[in-house]
Amino acid sequence: MSASGSVSTVSRDDNLVLSSEDSSSPDESDLELGLGLSLGGNCGFKLQQQPASGAQYARIFTAKDFPSSSLSSSSSSLSRTNHASAGSKRSADSVANAASSWLFAFTLLANPKFRTYASWGILGILCTILIDMGPTASQVVGWPPIRAYRRNSMANQAKSVATEEYNSMIEKHKRKNGVVEKTTNGSNKNNGTSRTRTSLFVKVNMDGIPIGRKVDLGTHSCYETLAQTLEDMFHRPTTTITGMRSSIQEHDTRVEATRRSKLLDGTSDFVLTYEDKEGDWMLVGDVPWGMFLGSVKRLRIMRTSEATGLAPRLQESSGRQGNKPI
């Protein structure tokens, strides 16, 4: 592995950067993939995820796309990818093995003449491999050097900051006499850019089942997947949580919300509720997800008959037993 002091000798062909992709819309965008290669021939690369309303797209770009003045920035990203690959050797190497064998296909794709649907298929397979690789290669193990306690502590704080700001917006309209108001502490940066990187395990109890479970809210990004997971947990008591949920660097859960959960739409005998920081039991789903994360302490799947006084969520005539319309 060499430093990028002599990056000028890197050939243009070598300077490709890899992005994640979903080949569902080949007509729309040029498929752009890149692979960062070091001078020593090791493969390293930087995986960029660009979520766009649920669908991910990919770009192949070659060194032609980098303006010459930013050669230094690309060289620094090259050196970073060099070191990143070494630092996270395991994930990088195994993916690099897969990726290097597709390199030829990618260079073909960069040339419009060779683009075929077969190539898209190949890329689709590759992307599935890459997406399944777990933590992105740009996250080097143990870097920056911050102790685990501090890392977890700050990740949790980022979530609560996002909800603090939301609270302050609401409370500004509720000025009470003699009550000192909470104001935002101003860390706007974390809002929207904070990714869930750490576990937030909360207890879940279901009425009628004496033994509770624990669920990691950090692996979910919306109510649907959470409810789905809970349904699976409690309707199939033999299901165990696999190791993949225990990783701190886990990204969004792989459970796909194919249908709206019964727990959320009011068609079940049960409703999903949570206890918030103030000790009150609330119906899950009313507030934005981030805000929910900031205030949830534990969950309870409650019998609908006990959840009196709750307005029906959807205007459906079936399946709501015991709910009194408000």
Added chain:
Amino acid sequence: MIMESKRKKESPSSPESTQFPDEVLERVLAFLTSHKDRSSVSLVCKDWYNAERWSRTHVFIGNCYSVSPEILARRFPNIRSVTLKGKPRFSDFNLVPQNWGADIHAWLVAFADKYPFLEELRLKRMTVSDESLEYLAANFQNFKVLSLLSCDGFSTDGLAAIATHCKNLTELDIQENGVEDRSGSWLSCFPESFTSLEVLNFASMSAEVNFDALERLVSRCKSLKVLKVNKSISLEQLQKLLTRAPQLVELGTGSFSQELTTRQYAELESAFNNCKNIHTLSGLWEATALYLPVLYPACANLTFLNLSYTALQGGDLAKLLVHCPRLQRLWVLDTVEDKGLEAVGSYCPLLEELRVFPADPFDEEIIHGVTEEGFVAVSFGCRRLHYVLYFCRQMTNAAVATIVQNCPDFTHFRLCIMNPGQPDYLTNEPMDEAFGAVVKTCTKLQRLSVSGLLTDLTFEYIGKYAKNLETLSVAFAGNSGRGMECVLGGCPKLRKLEIRDCPFGDEALLSGLEKYESMRSLWMSACNVTMNGCRQLARKMPRLNVEVMKEDGSDDSQADKVYVYRTVAGPRRDAPPSVLTL
């Protein structure tokens, strides 16, 4: 001081006598506390060696595998206080396998036999089980001080055992451990008759404790000087605690954000006002600009302020620092940005130590945080600065040169440019000249952490100029093994060298053959070292332990992680299968 005592003692006795009775020498040596001084004393002659070993009561062991409990007990029969460090430092960053070792239990068993009057145990990066804590509580009647920093393997059950049985406990300090926090009920285990506590730190634990039990404990422990509570304690509860313990010298608050009535706010302010002895303040989770003013009355004598868990903005930090003119140590998050650091430079002329932690270290899209300008601003205002830990996303050679020109007394310079291998962002050159300036100007430098794009030149500088350097941390740097050779060949006082992701190979590793015996340890991970190189090292240097940690699926010939340390205890027998001792 020894010479003075010697002269005094010599006058009544015969002028020809150069021997004095051992008891006298021992009494004199009892005044020596620094273990470095004691080591020097023990080398003078056999009599002094013996006098020293009988009079030593505190022992510091920087690497638990460098010596065995048996050897320790044989040499020092009267130990009351032990400080032990275990795993290599990179275990803090998940680079060391979980079951690596450094278990305290064997030590405790030996101590129960040889040092039944043991009073103090301070552990860092050791594995401590609940059984060990229970064993400790049961076997040492005089036990007073337990400090666990960055340890793992125990749960709150173990702490409950300590609270229940250690009747003479004065200090319980639990910091940043991998502790299984089952419940906060351990705190309620202190018996009602227990009043000796002086230091209580459970700030990094998460489970809620019984507040009534805590309040009663604080009330009856009249000598309590240090109290650091965890996040579960609210502002209202804090106010009650402060009323019970206005004598506190170090305070760690709980959660610093709660809706308070005007009256509650005033009561809190008044409680802080009554705490005139506080010189260290920490905790402050979720503290906002609204609540920080309650602290102002207590800040007059503040020397250490730890805001590293508070996402504060620059302006709010400035308002707080105006009230802290005596501040010597400050830890902050980089949310304060350069503006906040300018305030540090303006209001804290006595500052000696600054640590700036990143609030969001893993998000590459973020372009906030601190830059070289903040660091420069601090250096202009705080000329006494000698310890810095600085996480940033950009730096320049010129800035560092200015900084060390302003503050030439650096003893600890730890700069972390978070993007690996990043050059000077203005000139695009490597950061060699920055660290060159540091080692050339700061002759007292003991500890250095380098980062950014670095060539072998950095290490030439270090080897040539850093004559007092004891600890060096290197990551993603260098062009060739020559860099490491320069350091090993040049730094006479080097004790700890930790390297990751650098192109240093077997030649570099073997260039330090003679050097490693004068060092505590060497760590190399993700470098170009092979198993053959390690075997060669192990063969040539029998008094070193050469351990290799293999990763799954890696090349058999590569030595992924190498840990080399000197020892008188021989190869260890408790290594897990993933760790090979060569």
